[in-house]
Amino acid sequence: MARTLWPVLLASAVGLLPFTVFSTYLVPIADEAGSGVAAMGGLRGLGGLAALLVGTALAPFIDRVRKEWAAAGGLVVLGGSSALGASGDFVLLAAFCLLVGAGTAVLNPALTAAAADRYGSGKAAGRAATLVTATQSMTAMLAAPVVALPALFWGWQGDLVAVTAAALCLAAVFVARGRDTARGAEDAADEGGQRLSYLASFRALGKLPGVVPLLLIALLRTAVFMGYLAYLAAFCDDRFDLDPGLFAFVWTLSGASFFVSNLLTGRVTNAAEPRIGTERMLLLGLAAALVSVTGFYFTHWLPLALAMISLHAASHAVVAACVVSLLVRRCGTQRGAALSINAAGMSLGVFVGAALGGAGLGLAGYPGMALVFGALVAAALGAAVLVVRTGAGTDAGAAGRTGAGAEA
Structure with missing residues (x-):
């Protein structure tokens, strides 16, 4: 199962990295932006607010497109936001926090659903979904040393640039997988009856x-x-x-x-x-x-x-x-x-x-x-x-x- 889902698991790990870098290097990021630590740390809340609003508003649409393409879109947003954050500008760092929250609100449910869709609706689907969440929890535990060691060579800006590159490469993988995948669950739903309205x-x-x-x-x-x-x-x-x-x-x-x-x-x-x-x-x-x-x-x-x-x-x-x-x-x-x-x-x-x-x-x-x-x-x-x-x-x-x- 892990061999089959490796792009999903890798993308779920990458999705946690932008805010991990932000939290780990909050003090130097605040210094670079000419801001106080409290003000810079408060920007993190923008990501949670964006995730709440975007996740709720777009919920019905997650099942109306191929999950791979939804994941690719989330990865592109994460990659672009990480590039903005690497600039060190306060306004762009605020945009970084907003976009990371919005991107993960699409990426995480799309990845979990994509993993489950490969195994139907039985217990194997549940196991696939929990494998994604387990990968995320492992990444959260190990991400600090993972981002800290490379930063010794290229700084926190280099970490964000690396996240940009990884996210965009994975987005290309998901676009290709979306094209090659047989008609998904959303297409089967269309065959079974009329598509429901938003509300x-x-x-x-x-x-x-x-x-x-x-x-x-x-x-x-x-x-x-x-x-x-x-x-x-x-x-x-x-x-x-x-x-x-x-x-x-x-x-x-x-x-x-x-x-x-x-x-x-x-x-x-x-x-x-x-x-x-x-x-x-x-x-x-x-x-x-x-x-x-x-x-x-x-x-x-x-x-x-x-x-x-x-x-x-x-x-x-x-x-x-x-x-x-x-x-x-x-x-x-x-x-x-x-x-x-x-x-x-x-x-x-x-x-x-x-x-x-x-x-x-x-x-x-x-x-x-x-x-x-x-x-x-x-x-x-x-x-x-x-x-x-x-x-x-x-x-x-x-x-x-x-x-x-x-x-x-």
Whole structure:
């Protein structure tokens, strides 16, 4: 599967690099632009806003074009934006942030849907989709040293120029693959009936079993995890006196736990005969997230805190893999739209989590953060119960609608 999907996996990794470079070299980038670090860092929020708006607005169109061509368009936008960012001009760096957010809002759901489309609507499709998300989590863990080492020779501007070259080369690959690919799922949908209008696409997506609760879970999970990560360094410094050098190992532990758990969950839940259903795995992941996020803020022993950090990252990876697998398997020919809205909701979750976590910390300290994040996970558990209730026979029905030949 990895050999077949290598362009998709490579493109998913490249898609994370522009903002990784921006975050890693925020201080020298601000100096080059003649701006303060706070002002320059604030531009990162423009990317999240653009991802939210573009991802939601273009969701119905992801399934109306070949996924390879949509991915190629996203890569071209990423390549052009990276070239703008390499200039070091403040205005162009603002454009860089906006365009990277918009480009990834198209690129990521297109790549995930393209990977799934090669394997129909069954469990193999879910495994392919989670392989893409696992690659992204691995890249997020390793990207800093990957961009830091080359930058020793050509600086952060050289990193962005390299991203431009890689993105444009991959875009050419996807254009060629789009031409050679047999008629995709969007063409099959056209043969089966009249194409839905823009607003009707949203309504039809909302009527699919369990899709709305799954999208809500993704938003809430992201809010919890990203809000928790936003204050993790401060907590470790305050509670355990960990300096940035030692905290780097904590960050690696969290990233490695997420990657391994995401990869294994995709394999286990999408096996031909899984020992545990995806819906039940979703519940277990959320229960573990609830225990770990509430217990973490009351720990005063470093080994226990590290165990909680690892468990919390792993539990979120389980939930993320289950959500993607279920969206792919339940949405059929509308999976691109569902994944696009899912990505937009997670962009919103980043802002919600940081804001609510900060509010909890300001009002009641670390117990306040435990209460806020615990309440969000509890709400996600309630939504997961609805997903379980709508799960009976859903996968089989989706597989039947797509056809037995898709697996080949």
